[in-house]
C-alpha cells in the first residue's frame with residue numbers, strides 16, 4: 105500500500121485548517137455526464153412553439169449567412185473565412201439569450217453570433233474582408249471585437265462583468281471559446297478570476313471536436329470540457345450544441361444564474377464544424393468523409409426542422425418564408441461586398457494614439473507625399 | 483542525402499528546404515524532436531513539418547495542446563533531460579503567450595545555472611507580412627527577441643539558408659529563435675547544403691560600389707530588386723544579408739559599409755526601437771570616418787501592422803529604398 109492508497113485517518117477532518125478555506129462541495133458544480141437534450145425527448149413537447157419557430161428562422165438565416173460568406177470568399181471578396189456551418193445553433197443562441205445591455209465577447213469564428221446580435225454583415229466581416237481591423241461600434245452593440253489570439257478575450261469578459269457589478273448594473277458578459285482555446289492559460293485565468301470575483305460571466309465553449317487538425321483527444325484529458333469549471337468553483341454544464349432548443353435553454357439559464365448573482369457558468373456545447381477550419385484548410389488531411397457525413401445527420405438546422413415538421417409546427421410555406429427572409433440577408437451581403445470598400449491609406453496613422461506622436465506625423469507626411477507622387481504619375 | 487538535396491536545381495521551395503532540414507536533423511540525431519500546434523497529422527499550417535510524423539512517429543513529431551506557454555515550457559523540461567526540441571509557434575503574434583517562458587527561462591537558464599543547464603531549443607516562428615494575412619498574422623517581432631540576451635535570432639532569406647541555417651540552429655547548444663519569412667516560403671531555388679556552418683555570419687549577396695543596403699529575411703528580395711532598379715539611376719548598390727541578428731556579424735557588415743561609404747538599413751518591422759537602430763548605431767560607432775552620409779533606415783511605419791488591403795503602403799518597397807539612397811548626400 106502506498107501513501108496515496110491509505111484511507112483518510114482521523115486527522116483528515118481537521119486538516120487543512122479553516123484559514124485555508126473555503127472548502128466547497130463540488131457536487132452541485134459538476135456537469136451531468138450526458139449532454140442535455142430537448143429535441144426528440146418528451147420534454148420537447150412542453151416547449152413554446154413560438155420559441156422554436158424563432159430559433160428555426162434564426163438558424164435558416166445563419167446557414168444562409170455562412171453559405172454566402174463562403175461564396176464571397178471563393179470570389180475573392182473576403183481574405184479568409186472561418187465558417188460556423190454546423191455550429192449555427194450555438195451562434196444564434198448565444199446572441200438570443202442576451203439582453204441588449206449585456207455584452208458578447210466573441211472569438212474569431214463567431215461572426216454569425218455578432219450578426220445575430222444585430223451587427224450588419226459588412227461590419228461583422230470587416231476584419232475578414234481585410235479593409236480594416238474591425239467594423240462595428242463595440243459600445244453601441246455591446247459586442248467586443250473578434251478576438252483572434254485564442255481565449256485572450258475571456259479575461260476581458262470577466263473584467264467587464266465585474267465592472268458592471270461594481271456600478272450596480274445587472275449586466276452579464278458572455279464569451280465564446282473553442283475546444284482548443286480551453287487549453288490556453290488565459291482561459292484558466294479568466295475562469296479563476298470569475299470564480300473568485302463571482303463575476304456575472306457565462307463561458308460558452310463550442311466543442312466542435314477539433315482545433316484546426318488537432319482532435320479533442322490530443323487537446324484535453326478532462327472527462328468533459330465542462331468539468332474544467334469545477335476546479336475554479338464554477339458550475340459546469342454540458343449540452344448538445346446541435347439541439348438549438350437545448351442550447352438556448354441551457355444558455356438562458358446560465359445567463360439568469362449569472363445575472364442573479366449566483367455566479368459564473370461554463371457551458372460546453374458539443375457540436376461540429378461541417379466545413380474546413382477556413383477556406384485555406386484541407387480537412388481531408390485529418391478527418392474522414394464518413395465522420396463528416398455522420399454529423400450532417402445531426403445538422404442543427406435539419407434536427408430542428410424535422411422536429412417542427414413532426415409536430416406540425418411548420419409546413420412548406422413556413423419553410424419557404426424563412427428561406428425568403430434569409431435570402432434578403434444574402435442579397436444585402438452580395439450588394440455590400442461586391443462594391444469596392446473605401447480605402448484610405450492615411451488612416452494607418454489615425455487612432456494609434458489619442459494624439460499622433462511627432463514621429464507619426466512625420467511618417468504620415470512621407471506617405472502623403474508618396475501618394476501624391478503616385479497620383480501625379482497616373 | 484535528404485529529399486531537399488536530391489531535387490533538381492531551382493525547384494526547391496524554402497518550405498521544402500526547411501522540411502528537409504528538419505528531416506535530416508531528425509534522422510541524424512534521435513534526440514531531435516518537433517512539437518507544436520498541428521505539426522503532426524496536418525504537417526503544420528505551412529506544411530513545414532509535412533511527413534515527419536509518418537516517418538518518425540507521433541512522439542517525435544508531437545501535436546500539442548493549443549497553449550504556447552505550455553509548448554515552450556515543456557520543451558525546456560525536455561531539453562533539461564537531454565532532448566533537442568524544435569518548437570513551432572504557429573504565427574508571429576501567437577508566439578506571445580510563450581514570451582514569459584522565452585524571456586524568463588529559455589534565455590536565462592544557461593546563465594543562471596553557470597552553464598550547467600544549456601537549453602538547445604530551436605523556436606521556429608513564421609513571421610512578417612506581405613501575404614494578405616488578417617490581424618495578428620503578419621507581425622515582425624524580431625526586435626523583442628534580439629533585445630533579449632541569451633537568445634540567438636536567425637532568419638533565412640534564401641532557400642539554401644532555409645536548409646543551412648535551420649540545421650545550424652538545431653545543432654546549436656543555445657536557444658535559437660528561428661524566424662521564417664512567410665512570404666518567402668514559396669520562393670524557389672536549388673539547395674546545395676554543405677557542412678553545417680555555425681550561425682553568426684552575414685553574407686554579401688551583391689557586390690556594389692555606390693552604397694550598401696543592410697537587410698535580412700523578407701526584405702532581402704526587395705533590396706536586390708532595388709539594387710537592380712538603382713542601376714538605371716547610376717548607382718551600383720551592394721546588398722548584405724545579415725542572416726543572424728544575434729550574434730551580429732560586425733566584421734562583414736563594416737567591411738561592406740567601408741567599401742562604399744554609404745549605408746541604408748532596410749527591414750519590415752517598425753522602425754522605432756527596431757533592429758535597424760542597433761545596426762545603424764553599430765555602423766556609426768565603427769565606420770564613422772568611412773561614412774560620406776548618415777546611415778539611413780527604411781522600415782515599416784510605427785503603427786500596428788495594417789489590414790491586408792493597406793499593407794502595401796506599410797511595407798518598405800523599391801521606391802522607398804531608392805528615395806533613401808537618393809538622400810545619401812551625393813552632392814558632396
Ligand SMILES: Cc1ncc(C[n+]2csc(CCOP(=O)(O)OP(=O)(O)O)c2C)c(N)n1
Pocket residue numbers: 213252253254281282283284285286312314315316377381519548572576579
Ligand atoms: C494564441 C493563439 N494560438 C494559435 C492560434 C492559431 N489558431 C487559430 S484557430 C486555431 C484552432 C482553434 O481551435 P478551437 O479553439 O477549437 O476553435 P475552432 O477553430 O474549432 O472554432 C489555431 C491554433 C491563435 N489564433 N491564437
Ligand SMILES: [Mg+2]
Pocket residue numbers: 282283284310311312313314315316
Ligand atoms: Mg474547435
